[in-house]
Amino acid sequence: MAGASFLSRNSRNKMYKFLFSSPAPHSKLLKLWHSTLSSLVGDKNLILMGPPGSGKTSVGRILGQRLGCHSIDVDDDVLEKDWSQSVSSKLQEVGDEQFLEEEGRALLKFTASGSVISLTGSNPLHASSMEHIKKNSIVVYLDVSSLDIVERLERMKVDRIVGQKSGASIGDILQKRKHFYKKWHDLRVLCQAGDTLETVADKVIDAVKKYQNADTDTFTSTRSEGSEDHAVKPDSKFFSDVVIEGLAGDGGLYVPTSGLPKLTAGEWKRLVKSSYVDRAQVILERCIHPADIPPVILGEIIEKAYSENFACGKIAPVRHLSGNQFILELFHGPTASFKDLALQFMPHLFAYCIPKVCNYLILVATSGDTGSAVLDGFSRLSDLDRKRVAVFCLYPENGISQVQKSQIIACQGDNGLALGVKSDFDFCQTAIKEIFSNPHYTGFLTAEYGTSLTTANSINWARLLPQVVYHASAYLDLVEQGVVCFGDPVDVCIPTGNFGNILAAYYAKQMGIPFRKFICASNQNHVLTDFIKTGQYDLRGRDLLPSYSPAIDILKSSNLERYLHFISNQDGSLVKKLYSQLQKDGHFQLPDHLLRCLQNDMVGAWCSETDCLSAIRSVHSATGYIVDTHTAVAKVVADRVQDRTCPVIISCTAHYSKFAPAILEALRIEDVKQSPLSQLHVLNSFRPLPPAHKSLLTRLKKEDSCKSHVCEADSNLIMEHVENYLQKLFLRAGTH
Incomplete structure (x- = not known):
């Protein structure tokens, strides 16, 4: 009928x-x-x-x-x-x-x-x-x-x-x-x-x-010296394994043995009219075998991550800034930084993958934004999961903004503790790696407290993978807005220190998104951009300089290792050799053929502190929009190196409120009280674009009720703090 x-x-x-x-x-x-x-x-x-x-x-x-x-x-x-x-x-x-x-x-x-x-x-x-x-x-x-x-x-x-x-x-x-x-x-x-x-x-x-053929979806270490035969071996790792372990046993980082799957142009076009949640579901289903995470479970995790936790329904919207420049707003999550896009997702994934009979402690080092995002994300687990999964966060006591520090302290909860270290981020990250590579200590924690250690830094594949989604989504948004037709080139400019965010954009290209150039924006700690220009990664004589953009105050860029593994055609022996040399001598030189590959993909430049503040002021004067200090770094670099033959997407990695003193200085607003809340109220009185971040304000009001913890830059002291924390959380094995 x-x-x-x-x-x-x-x-x-x-x-x-x-x-x-x-x-x-x-x-x-x-x-x-x-x-x-x-x-x-x-x-x-x-x-x-x-x-x-x-x-x-x-x-x-x-x-x-x-x-x-x-x-x-x-x-x-x-x-x-x-x-x-x-x-x-x-x-x-x-x-x-x-x-x-x-x-x-x-x-x-x-x-x-x-x-x-x-x-x-x-x-x-x-x-x-x-x-x-x-x-x-x-x-x-x-x-x-x-x-x-x-x-x-x-x-x-x-x-x-x-x-x-x-x-x-x-x-x-x-x-x-x-x-x-x-x-x-x-x-x-x-x-x-x-x-x-x-x-x-x-x-x-x-x-x-x-x-x-679930056994073919395996992962390998970037430092693996195995043969080129990708057949399944007894020590093969699967997605759920790498989520739990974080760092490979040989000190390398996990990557998919066969690379990331590629969607056709037609399949990407299917997603142009889709919501962020639907795009995430399709992309992540392709990257995660259903034997590890069935689609229905994956869908539930995505809904939990990107439903009511974000202030903007589009999750990561793209907005026109000026000329051919567009801003990818990555700060609408609960802790006001791009880290939320991964860390509202990863904890639920982690809780699903881990064995139900073991406790887990997430060790994480932060250069500013990761700490609060990890603490917040894992605090949203179910009551049962919070009793067996906890977070221990290291941050440089004097190396992040006051708002970031206040936020980290305020994000501590019944399954999260933050420890300020009197050193820089590189020390914090190195201390985490030393703990993981100490089998006597990790074995002791397992035996005494039934607790295994893992990490939620971007060295964990489950942290990096969700970031691919928002880069792909940004390009699709430009297609939806009629700025480009699918297939037209677009450049991306990303402020980066640990190379994770820009690597995620690179992976989006491997999956079929037609990004052209990847513009690496550095501040005065410009080891990465020097490397892109010369092929020499050189830490000799370099001291980490504090800056207005602390989240990229990093000298040892962990995720660069994954990129080098990719362009070297999975040459784990070469990667191992380069990083051994970096560890021993403080530098390495990329072979010429790989330098050509690097420079074909990437272009880099750095921004001074003065230019950073000037960019904040000029963007606000011209558009009424306030960018944070990291986005200002990217804006300066994009202006210098983009050739203006195609649009460029600038990653706005944090809400400007997190760096209120620098913003106030840039806008030449004086005589403001030192408390973070006072500074934010002054900024909000100007009715800025984007508007105030309500979740951030709410969190900062809670800070006074939370306790801060600080220790010297000593790995042994840090390990003592970790054990003391476990004593409070989990009973010793065999006790009742």
Whole structure:
């Protein structure tokens, strides 16, 4: 009947012949497919799920032929046989709500094995029937855009689908149903407007192959000297392993053995109109094997991370600044820095991956923003998880802004402690690495307190991976805004000290985002930009200089190691040699061929303290917008090195309130009290853009009720503080 969501077999065949043009496979090819794919699913069912009009039935038939197994259409082969009447007649007879109930009950009576099953568009709305049919099955979600579905249904003169109440559009119903598809799928296949049925079937088979071969999604250390053979070895690490361990046993950093997956241009275009949450889900599903984190769990984690915790619904919006420069606002999270984009996500991921019988202590060093973001993120775990997962944070006592320090102290909670160290960030980071590389100490903590150590610094792959999402999302936002068409080049300029943020942008390019140049912006501690220009990483005679942009006051850039591993074609021996030389002699020289690769990707420059303040003042004068000190560094560098032939996205890594004294100085506002709250109130009185950060203000008001802890720059003293903290948190093993 016109207006029903269910079409007869002949109608569906006509629709798909009309919408898809796909030649029938040659008979010899069919035999080859049968021989190679017949064992792909074995006795399991392959279930195709998706909205009406997504091609489930026709794709199911093709897959049945290729796999040499039965293809079952729930409409024709289950419902109509069970009811002894057509689906459209049943719908007319009982109405939408009763129809959905009876549809679910009919599916509960159905059993099959080794078959390709095409569900109806509304089957996923019935929980018990989906639980029943999902047993011994792999559920593949044919994710077709709602616009394409509406267009297809309009061509077939279908103007209503099941569950569509008066006043609601088909698009509204399709949007609501996405929640149910996300709940049940094991695999997602992104379908594009130009895909043929054969293409969709190919995508399904590729996705199922990857799903079935979980052991191929391994990670290696950047310093691994193994052979080039990427076969699985006894010591292979998987995603959940690297989340828990953080740092590799040989001192290197974990990276995917086969690199990051690449999305096609068409798949990226599918995400242009999507929300940040939906973009994150698709990107992270590709990067995390479902054997480690099933999509439904991953979806729940993403929702927890990016729902009510961010002040802006777009999470990481892109705003035009001036000319061809755009600002990527990364400060809308609860602690007002870009670290929230990863650290609202990572703790829930970590809690899911770790064994349930062990306590974990997260050791983290911060150059300013990471500390409060880690403490806040892990404080949002469930009550049960907070009893077994705690954070111990080191920060340079005099090396971060007063607001940052106040915020870190205020973010301490029942599972988080911060310790100020009378040294710089590099010492804090080195102390963390020394603790991890001390087997006697770590073994003692495990034996005495049942506690394992790990880290949440950007050396942990789970910290770095979510950052890829916001760089990709920024480019998609420019496409959505009509600034560029997908495929047009865009440069990115990122203030960086530890190389993690700029590396995440580089990884986004490896996944298919057409970034052109990566502009590395440094302050007066410009070891990175010197390295980009000369290929020599040289720490000899360098002292860390305090600056207005403390989060990039770093001399030893940990994540650079991952980049060098990538451009050297995974030459772990070379990476190990370079970093051994850096540790021993304080410098290393990049081979010429790798320097050429580096300079093809990157360009770098640095900004003086005077120019940093001048940029804050000039941007505010010209636009009314206030940038923080790190973003000012990036703005200065972008102005100097970009060639203006394409847009440039400048990462705004923190809210200006975190660096209020410098902002007030830059804007030439004098006679302000020293307390952070007083400074913020003065800034807010100017009604600035962007507006005040409410979460930051609320947190700072809490600081007076929290205790600060400080110690000398001595690794042994730090280890004592760690053990004392564990004594308060966790009982010694064997005690009651």
